[in-house]
Amino acid sequence: xxxxxxGPEGTFSEKAARRWxxxxxxxxxxxxxxxxxxxxxxxxxxxxxxxxxxxxGAVPLVMxxxxxxxxxxxxxxxxxxxxxxxxxNPGEIKVIISHPQPLGQCRKFIKEHYPKAEVRATGSTSHAxxxxxxxxxxxxxxxxxxxxKYGLRILARDxxxxxxxxxxxxxxxxxxxxxxxxxxxxxxVYLDRDRPGxxxxxxxxxxxxSINLTRVESRPSKRGLGDYYFYIDLEGHISDGHxxxxxxxxxxNAAEVKVLGSYPRA
Amino acid sequence: xxxxxxGPEGTFSEKAARRWxxxxxxxxxxxxxxxxxxxxxxxxxxxxxxxxxxxxGAVPLVMxxxxxxxxxxxxxxxxxxxxxxxxxNPGEIKVIISHPQPLGQCRKFIKEHYPKAEVRATGSTSHAxxxxxxxxxxxxxxxxxxxxKYGLRILARDxxxxxxxxxxxxxxxxxxxxxxxxxxxxxxVYLDRDRPGxxxxxxxxxxxxSINLTRVESRPSKRGLGDYYFYIDLEGHISDGHxxxxxxxxxxNAAEVKVLGSYPRA
Numbered sequence: 057x058x059x060x061x062x063g064p065e066g067t068f069s070e071k072a073a074r075r076w077x078x079x080x081x082x083x084x085x086x087x088x089x090x091x092x093x094x095x096x097x098x099x100x101x102x103x104x105x106x107x108x109x110x111x112x113g114a115v116p117l118v119m120x121x122x123x124x125x126x127x128x129x130x131x132x133x134x135x136x137x138x139x140x141x142x143x144x145n146p147g148e149i150k151v152i153i154s155h156p157q158p159l160g161q162c163r164k165f166i167k168e169h170y171p172k173a174e175v176r177a178t179g180s181t182s183h184a185x186x187x188x189x190x191x192x193x194x195x196x197x198x199x200x201x202x203x204x205k206y207g208l209r210i211l212a213r214d215x216x217x218x219x220x221x222x223x224x225x226x227x228x229x230x231x232x233x234x235x236x237x238x239x240x241x242x243x244x245v246y247l248d249r250d251r252p253g254x255x256x257x258x259x260x261x262x263x264x265x266s267i268n269l270t271r272v273e274s275r276p277s278k279r280g281l282g283d284y285y286f287y288i289d290l291e292g293h294i295s296d297g298h299x300x301x302x303x304x305x306x307x308x309n310a311a312e313v314k315v316l317g318s319y320p321r322a
Numbered sequence: 323x324x325x326x327x328x329g330p331e332g333t334f335s336e337k338a339a340r341r342w343x344x345x346x347x348x349x350x351x352x353x354x355x356x357x358x359x360x361x362x363x364x365x366x367x368x369x370x371x372x373x374x375x376x377x378x379g380a381v382p383l384v385m386x387x388x389x390x391x392x393x394x395x396x397x398x399x400x401x402x403x404x405x406x407x408x409x410x411n412p413g414e415i416k417v418i419i420s421h422p423q424p425l426g427q428c429r430k431f432i433k434e435h436y437p438k439a440e441v442r443a444t445g446s447t448s449h450a451x452x453x454x455x456x457x458x459x460x461x462x463x464x465x466x467x468x469x470x471k472y473g474l475r476i477l478a479r480d481x482x483x484x485x486x487x488x489x490x491x492x493x494x495x496x497x498x499x500x501x502x503x504x505x506x507x508x509x510x511v512y513l514d515r516d517r518p519g520x521x522x523x524x525x526x527x528x529x530x531x532s533i534n535l536t537r538v539e540s541r542p543s544k545r546g547l548g549d550y551y552f553y554i555d556l557e558g559h560i561s562d563g564h565x566x567x568x569x570x571x572x573x574x575n576a577a578e579v580k581v582l583g584s585y586p587r588a
Contacts, residue, residue: 177443253528281488
C-alpha cells in the first residue's frame, strides 16, 4: 500500500503515517497539494496530511485543495507535537527555519529568545533540519528524533507556545469507509451571500437532530471579499439516517454542499 | 498622529494607512504584533493591520493578538492587492521571497512557473524587495510601486491566484468611535465545549433580530484540540439597541464574549 507523506524523512506527517500503518510503503512529497493530487490520480493509495493544530489552527492549503479535488477523508489521527530548536553548534543563530505551521506554534519562544533572528519558512521540519546540517548559522525547529536523524544538537526542548500542542491529520483516499458506529463526517457548505440567518439555518439542521458539531471553520470562496465556504465536522457517518436528514435540510438552504468524507473518530 | 504600519517602506499596510490619512506620521514596525502592542501601550495612536484576504483568508496572528490585547478596532479599509514578481535581472531565479500572505495568494503562479524555486517567507513584501535588491538569485513578490522604490525589474504582473484579490485592513486604536448609522461590530465568543447547538443558539440571537453577519471565523482557543473561539463580524454598532439585545442573549449561552470594536463600514 502506497501512502504519501511530506518529505524528506523525519516530518510529523511521516510519524502520523507510521503510527497508522507501520508497514505501509511511504512515498515522500515536497508539499501537501502534491500528495492529494497523487491520491486523486490513483498513483497513491492514501495520503497523510495535517488538517489543524491546537495552537496554530487550520492548515489553509489543505482545506482549499480538499474542496477542489475528488478525494475523500477516510481517517483521522491526532498526534502530540513537541518541537525542539536544533543546529550544528550552539554558536550565534542568525536564521530560524521550519515549516510555517511550527513557526507559528513557536512564535512566542522565537520572539522572546531570538528577537533578532531571521525567521524563514521552508517546506517541512525535516527539510529545515537538512538545511541546518548544511549551514551553521541556521537553527531548525523540528521533532527531537529529527535532530538525531540529521546529526544536530538540541538547543532547546518543548518550545511550542502551549503544553497541549496536538496536530490532527487526515488520511485521504478515494473511498468513504463503512460506518463503525463511532464516526465523524466532514463537509463543506456554500451559502448564498448576505442572507441573514443562512448559516444559522444550516446549523439548526444539526442541532434539531442533536448532532454534535466538532468544528466550524470558514475559508474564502475566492469569489470576493466577504464570501466564504463553511467547513463543518460532525459526529456521525454520512450513511446514518439523522445525518442524511440534516443533509437534505441543508441542501434546501445552501447553494452548494460537498461531503469531504466519513471516517472513524480518533 | 502616530500611525503604525508594517515596514520597511512599501508595504500594503503602508498603502492602506496612506489612503486612510495622507498626513499621518507613519511609524514602521517589524511585525503586526509589535504594532498592536504599541497601540495598547499608548506609544502609537493607531495601527493599521490586515484582518483577512479574499484569496488567502484570515491573518491568524492578528486575530490572536486582537483577542489578547486591550485595543479596539476603530475602522476598516479594503485594499485591492495586485502582486508582481520582481528581481534585479531576469536570470535564473532560485528563491522566491515575500510575506507568507502574498506567497499564499500567488501559490498557483509559483507552482506553475517556478516549480523548482525555493519559496521563502519574510516579514513583509518590502523587506522581500530589499533582499531581492541585495541578492540577484532572489525574486520578491510585492506591489508594482515597491519594485520602483527598490530599483527592481518586474518579471510578471498580476500573479495572484484570482482577479478579485482584496485585503481587508483594520485601523486599531484604544476607543470605539461613535455610531455613524452604517457600522460594523466585531466580537469574539467562547462557548462551552461540546454542547450540541451552542453556536447555533448564539447565531440565532442575531438572526432573530435580522442582524446580518458578515463573517464567522474560528480560531483555536489553545486550550486543546477541538476547542475554539468564534470571531463574528456583524452589521450594526455595539450601542444599537438590537445589537445590545443580541449581546445580552449571547452572554446567557457563551462562557466568554469580547467586543473587539465597532466602526464605520468600508
